Every structure is written in C-alpha cells, then in structure tokens.
Amino acid sequence: GQNIDQPTEMTATEGAIVQINCTYQTSGFNGLFWYQQHAGEAPTFLSYNVLDGLEEKGRFSSFLSRSKGYSYLLLKELQMKDSASYLCAPILNDYKLSFGAGTTVTVRA
Amino acid sequence: SQTIHQWPATLVQPVGSPLSLECTVEGTSNPNLYWYRQAAGRGLQLLFYSVGIGQISSEVPQNLSASRPQDRQFILSSKKLLLSDSGFYLCAWSVLQDNSPLHFGNGTRLTVT
Numbered sequence: 001g002q003n004i005d006q007p008t009e010m011t012a013t014e015g016a017i018v019q020i021n022c023t024y025q026t027s028g029f030n031g032l033f034w035y036q037q038h039a040g041e042a043p044t045f046l047s048y049n050v051l052d053g054l055e056e057k058g059r060f061s062s063f064l065s066r067s068k069g070y071s072y073l074l075l076k077e078l079q080m081k082d083s084a085s086y087l088c089a090p091i092l093n094d095y096k097l098s099f100g101a102g103t104t105v106t107v108r109a
Numbered sequence: 110s111q112t113i114h115q116w117p118a119t120l121v122q123p124v125g126s127p128l129s130l131e132c133t134v135e136g137t138s139n140p141n142l143y144w145y146r147q148a149a150g151r152g153l154q155l156l157f158y159s160v161g162i163g164q165i166s167s168e169v170p171q172n173l174s175a176s177r178p179q180d181r182q183f184i185l186s187s188k189k190l191l192l193s194d195s196g197f198y199l200c201a202w203s204v205l206q207d208n209s210p211l212h213f214g215n216g217t218r219l220t221v222t
Contacts, residue, residue, distance in 0.1 A: 042214060042215055097143075097211055099155075101151060
C-alpha cells in the first residue's frame, strides 16, 4: 500500500523560500513527482526524482532520499503566482501515481 | 505535440441520473490512461487506469465504471449517480516509462444534486 504525508498548509512572504516536505511508504517505488495545482485547475508537472539527490529547475528544486522515504520541494524567490497546492506523488511499480493530499502554499505580499 | 481533451467542463446532474464523461488524447499511441477524482479540499483519488484497449483496472469499488473503446479514448460512466459522486474528475495520460509524468486534462466539475 502507500502512505503519503505532507503538511496541509504553509504561508510565506513574497521573495522568501519555502520547503515542502513529503514522506511516503509504498510497497514499490519507481521515483517521485511533484505537481502544482492552482485552485479550480488541473495539476501541472513540476519535477521528477528517481535517484537520491537534488534536482534543480529554475526557482524550484526537488530532493529525494529513497532510503528515508523522504522528498522535499523547495520554492525560492516566491512570487504571488506561486500560491497553489503542491502535490507529492510517488510512482508505484505498475506505473500508477499515488498523490498526497497536497500542501496549500499561500504567498503574502 | 500531445494534447488531451476532456468534456464537459462542468456538469450538474440529479441523483439517480446516468453519467458519461469522455476523454481523448491526440499525438501519441498506446498511452496509459487514468481517471482521478478530487473531492473538495482533498487529494486526488485514482479511480481507473488502462494500459490498452479494453484493459481497465479499478482501484476503488463504487458505482462508477470505465471503458476504453479506442486506443486514445477513455470514458467514465455511471448508471445512477449518488450525492457522494460530486467532485472534480480528471483524465490523464502517460507513456509507459518510469520517468513519464502524468498529463492531465482540464477536468470536469460534477455536482450531483
């Protein structure tokens, strides 16, 4: 089975950095995705990690530790448009994604 | 380039009525196809996925069903809707690779009254 934990809400100010942690327990693991979902819209792909370490993509970075069942998404230089829900999604053996409940990030001026 | 179409965007249906949501993918062959549901303020729940025509796997027992009559067409149906079926329904596709992300359609917001 799978058990995915991430904080429900986080608040930060414009220009700051926020780190969203995700822990997971899955019966099989083939990597992990992070998605961004604005209110009322479909999720959009942000990042993918399969090996331990940090993947950087502009203002967004994602880290994975397979042995610890742990990942985080780092958002730097926060902008108002970054206010959204961020979903952690481990990949199971048979290519199914399980999604966490998401972390709602609110960016304040 | 690949695109995914999902319709309708919004739907209001009475309890007990049937449901049919359609999703089509263009620009790729033999995609994996998925139906997810998101209840208000909650995470995405995988309902069905398909790795090929006529191959449907159900994740959660309920009054919904799915069919894949063509390679790039995925249909979500119900014979009789329940109030609890209200939610945001998302169709998605991916290719058969470990690092292939899911690409979502724009979703259907279903309200059962």
